[in-house]
Amino acid sequence: MPYKLSASLSAHSSDVRAVVSPTDDLILSASRDTTAIAWARTNNSSFAQTTTLHAGSRFINAVAYLPPAPGAPEGYAVTGGQDTVINVFALPSAKGEPNFSLIGHTDNVCALHTAEDGTIISGSWDKTAKVWKDFQLLYDLVGHQQSVWTVLAIDGGQFLTGSADNTIKLWKQHKNVRTYPGHTQAVRGLALITDIGFASCSNDSISVLPNGDIVSGGEDRTVRIWRGQLSLPLFPAGHILTSLPNTEGECAQTLVHPGISVWTVSTMPNGDIVTGCSDGVVRVFSTEEQRWAPADQLKAYDDLVAAQALPAQQIGDVKKSDLPGPEALEQPGKKAGEVKMIRRGETVEAHQWDTASATWQKIGDVVDAVGSGRKxxxxxxxxxxxxxxxxxxxxxxxxxxxxxxxxxxxxxxxxxxxxxxxxxxxxxxxxxxxxxxxxxxxxxxxxxxxxxxxxxxxYQPAQTGGAAGGSEFMDPFTGASRYRAPATVATPPLPPPPQASTGNDPWTGASRYSSSATSPVSPAQTMQTTGLANVIPVSTGYLAMYPQELNLIEETFTYLGQAVSHPLDPPSKKLTSNHIDAIIQLLERWPQSQIFPLMDLSRLVLAFCPTAYSDPALRSRFFAALFHGASWNEPWSSPLPKQRETNTLFLLRSLANVFQDGTTLKDGAWVQEVLKTLGEVPYTVLTNSLRVSLATILFNVSCSGLRETLPTPLRDHLAGLVLEILNSEKTEGEAAYRALVALGDIAYAAKEQQRPLTAEHQNTAKQVLSALPSTFPEARIRDVSKEVLTLL
CATH class of the missing domain: 3.10.20.870 (PFU (PLAA family ubiquitin binding), C-terminal domain)
Structure with a gap:
């Protein structure tokens, strides 16, 4: 069932800045009108104002709830605001006066949260968070460079804080144990996702439904429900989650409000959603029909939404003459929240698609639709x-x-x-x-x-800068006292693009391969693996996963972290086919523009967990998913799009890690299939780093041919690919050298095993080896070319 309006609670005289709904029958709201209000359910769809709490002399920005305790059989309401004091009220509060006042912050208290054991954490513009227990200050959390906009008590001893310095910090008691960069704007919201981790956002408010769905509220007047494959990256506790993107096809429903902004959202245990809006109204929405408002109230609410006047810049500029008429609404929308504008006479109307009811909902009349006043x-x-x-x-x-x-x-x-x-x-x-x-x-x-x-x-910007060089801004709640923004906010540098090979091995950082004085066999026996350090779980942070997938990915990261840091003492709990299957499903489901973290994860899994994908059918699916991620079957043209080049690089590095010491190729059918697929790409469209990666795969396979007898079809296919690289390569010396050593391995194994190469391959090899030193006048290529010629 869709969410529909259940109740509208009108008593505040200004913006509702915070709401919390700890039970199905209680709502606490805080407002810029200097009060907080406790609301109690009277029937399925009605709430009554039970207490008005005189929470401060200035705007109230935060509210939280403490569970029942001696002296407060119905729990406590906790409020914070611009007068810097945190007030605690035992419910019900007959006089509306606080029982306790917590003093310590020196600026606006803008965030509150509580733990089940009664611990309170507060965040303030004074750049600190404070932890309170038994209504006494327990810890000062000092470390953020700007205001602490949001706080989250994981339990009585662990806390998360989000700040205008764009970071999230994890605290154990009073110690900052981890700082998470990633946001490019102030972190304004945090929400705990049971058994999974936490979510964070910049320009929205967020909450979590009992079933794990995410609810977000924002400054586009809407509340959105993100269901199933969420349009929100989720991370295990301790990992950062970036702000809400607008990924298509993942928003289950959009609830439009008749106000400028939805400042705050909360969720009830029964799944109902509570919102606080800039129009001063607290609203409850429900999926249960028995809790829906009466039909006349639902219609009145829809009419109120439809009567709103929307500035064109909020919807998107458009020329009235280009707009269709009402007949355009006969075509269904493509996603929840899609906005369509139509011309009805001289009026421009904005309609939004509601997937729950499969109808277009009018959300207002568009003003300034032809850009009047624009420059x-x-x-x-x-x-x-x-x-x-x-x-x-x-x-x-x-x-x-x-x-x-x-x-x-x-x-x-x-x-x-x-x-x-x-x-x-x-x-x-x-x-x-x-x-x-x-x-x-x-x-x-x-x-x-x-x-x-x-x-x-x-938020009103001032006309002059501060002494420190940063801009000063008016108080976003009063327009009075000032808030100083940072002069600069540190932004993490972008990772450098893949570089062409230099004097160092691009995979291990070691020096280049050196040839033996007598034969290429000795240097060629050591296979090359790609760089394996810095196993960082944040790599998965682009799209959402189902809870079971998330657990499996988290276990994968845990295993890899231990395997990389302690290679001689690997974890006792091994990865299984279930972990590989989770990666495959994500590779198949996530869009290729966002898939490179999974490609990178696969590179490490293939290196460290060979037993997990040893089943032939699973291995075949895994490789197929990786080739799909690199758009392998799409037409090739030069230059490659950047995202395709990146995914292809991870694919080739992943395959290089498959062929490592201990990999047996006696059943060569799967290897031959991989080589056949690799041979489909036109070599000249590959960048230098891709060419080196491809040559490394062939080099590693050739090393296996020194330890075991490769099936003849496989050996001949390998030789053909190596010769193709040597014949085509004119600029990248490292790719040529690796392919050259691979040819030496093939020739040496053919001689030792008394299985000569085909006459065609021998003739081609002699021609290539004669010409190669002229193309690459390097001593190592000249020397190895001579050695390989003697083996033919």
């Missing part, structure tokens, strides 16, 4: 500003489009991505935007300013 046109869209940005002397300036209502971080990130510029420039571009827009906004209300972290409408 400049860029790439077919109108913007308030289109800046010329000089990034290189002598080169033409780059265009930076920006709307005054837009989050400058979003605009800056788009600009960097569109122009292939490093993300390390992000803060510099944001400062450029802020300096050159001077706080300009759209709209008639004096309060309508864009939060530089979230793009929200309550």
């Amino acid at each position: 400049q046109l860029y790439n077919g869209r109108e913007y308030d500003y289109v800046f010329d940005v000089d990034v290189q002397e002598g080169a033409p300036p780059l265009k930076l489009p920006y709307n005054a209502s837009e989050n400058p971080y979003t605009a800056a990130q788009r600009f960097l991505q569109n122009n292939d510029l490093p993300l390390s420039y992000l803060d510099e571009v944001v400062r450029f935007i802020e300096k050159n827009t001077a706080g300009a906004t759209l709209g008639s209300s004096g309060e309508q300013f864009a939060d530089p972290y979230t793009g929200a409408t309550r």
